[in-house]
Amino acid sequence: MTEPLVNQPVTRDPHHPLDPPTEYTRLREDQPIVEVRFPNGSTGWLVTRFEEGSQVFSDPRLSAKRPRHDTPEGEVDEAAPFDAGFVMMDEPEHGVHRRLLTGRFTPKAVQNKLQPYIDRIVDEHLDAIAAGPETFDFVQAMALPVPCLVICELLGVPYEDRDGFHEATVDMMDMGKSREERDKGAHWLINYITDLVAEKRRTHATDGILAELIDKTDGADAVLSERQLIGLGVLLLFAGHDTTAAMMGLSTLTLLTHHEQREELMEHPEKIGTTVEELLRYLTIVQFGLGRVAKEDLELAGARIKKGDLVVVAMNAANRDPRAFQDPDTLDIDRKMARHMGFGYGVHACLGQNVARAELKTVLPKLFQRFPNLRLATPLEEVPMDFTGTNYGVRKLMVTR
Ligand code: HEM
Numbered sequence: 001m002t003e004p005l006v007n008q009p010v011t012r013d014p015h016h017p018l019d020p021p022t023e024y025t026r027l028r029e030d031q032p033i034v035e036v037r038f039p040n041g042s043t044g045w046l047v048t049r050f051e052e053g054s055q056v057f058s059d060p061r062l063s064a065k066r067p068r069h070d071t072p073e074g075e076v077d078e079a080a081p082f083d084a085g086f087v088m089m090d091e092p093e094h095g096v097h098r099r100l101l102t103g104r105f106t107p108k109a110v111q112n113k114l115q116p117y118i119d120r121i122v123d124e125h126l127d128a129i130a131a132g133p134e135t136f137d138f139v140q141a142m143a144l145p146v147p148c149l150v151i152c153e154l155l156g157v158p159y160e161d162r163d164g165f166h167e168a169t170v171d172m173m174d175m176g177k178s179r180e181e182r183d184k185g186a187h188w189l190i191n192y193i194t195d196l197v198a199e200k201r202r203t204h205a206t207d208g209i210l211a212e213l214i215d216k217t218d219g220a221d222a223v224l225s226e227r228q229l230i231g232l233g234v235l236l237l238f239a240g241h242d243t244t245a246a247m248m249g250l251s252t253l254t255l256l257t258h259h260e261q262r263e264e265l266m267e268h269p270e271k272i273g274t275t276v277e278e279l280l281r282y283l284t285i286v287q288f289g290l291g292r293v294a295k296e297d298l299e300l301a302g303a304r305i306k307k308g309d310l311v312v313v314a315m316n317a318a319n320r321d322p323r324a325f326q327d328p329d330t331l332d333i334d335r336k337m338a339r340h341m342g343f344g345y346g347v348h349a350c351l352g353q354n355v356a357r358a359e360l361k362t363v364l365p366k367l368f369q370r371f372p373n374l375r376l377a378t379p380l381e382e383v384p385m386d387f388t389g390t391n392y393g394v395r396k397l398m399v400t401r
Helices: 023-032 050-058 093-098 107-131 137-143 145-155 160-172 179-203 209-215 226-257 258-268 269-283 353-370
Strands: 034-035 043-047 135-137 290-294 298-300 303-306 310-312 398-399
Touching: 023 290, 050 290, 050 298, 050 310, 107 137, 107 145, 107 353, 135 137, 137 145, 137 226, 137 353, 145 160, 145 209, 145 226, 145 258, 145 353, 160 179, 160 226, 179 209, 209 226, 226 258, 226 269, 258 269, 258 353, 269 353, 298 398
Parallel strands: 043 310
Antiparallel strands: 034 043, 135 398, 290 310, 298 303
């Protein structure tokens, strides 16, 4: 391999907190794929265009069983301390495991079983905001509690444990921390789910996905090992709340700084569907991209990839590719799009996407209807952004109602 061109991670420009790193724009214009050096010193490839990125996610010669490419400098990649489940499996094994859960996540299941609950908790949080101080932190008042409540309801996790599982998730996903600190977060989550599963077995619980998965682990026709069950519980708990919370805070910030688009949405609440898709494209919260590993030598967009090479797709750059989206750097809530990479792409595209959509489509219109004068309490430059988390978002969002 020749000298890598780019050192990862390329970080965002704090002066343009809603845009992908400016360096990506140059890379994307120069060539579809470049050689990179990852933070731990290993080398691989980075894809910044949409078409080539979608090829990476669709090509069975590239495996989802990958090392962590964003491991901090000097540390050696190791597998996560828990079984990361089907997110790291290839077909046909991946499909077998994913199908254990898909029934819970269809648009119909979400609409019938979860939407009334989401409506209720969002209204309760809006009431609490109305009764509280005029200036408040939107993250603590809405963006964090609503996704936590929803994942607790889905999985059968007690909501009073939210501080523990959220802090552990933040530690585990913070690439600014050492591996020791991140693994501490992961171990907290493993121990927590292990104890919860034991408790559910003891009480023969029937409340939610964890209890359903226990049934698939025990008995003669078991399809999951105990380690896989715990891994799935951990995956759903962290993937199901931190992502949506990040997206909710960042979406609110974006609408608060795009006045015409916000007013258009307030006048036409029926545009919430296209608004949410556009926010997912525009913001693309997966901060350091997603990797796949070559199972054999192959050629991709003219680059010779060797067996074992790690290929990372910078989805935030791909979702701003002018070859795929007209005027990609403009937020346009009327945009008609057939596809984007906000939830990933291909067989691994987010399992929980209909849940996340339901939460965002409920919160955003209700928030601006209830508080039409909602505004930022600090200038955009002073909003603390999370530049090191696997999910990009706001750490705090002070607003005035
Ligand atoms: C706005 C919120 C969300 C975003 C941006 C998001 C993003 C993603 C992305 C990019 C992937 C692809 C991973 C890969 O290809 O390696 C993914 C997969 C996944 N997500 Fe989400 N997610 C969100 C919400 C949720 C929720 C609410 C849940 C659960 C309730 C969830 C559960 C999962 C699971 C289980 C996978 C693995 C799917 C597979 O490998 O087949 N996500 N998500």
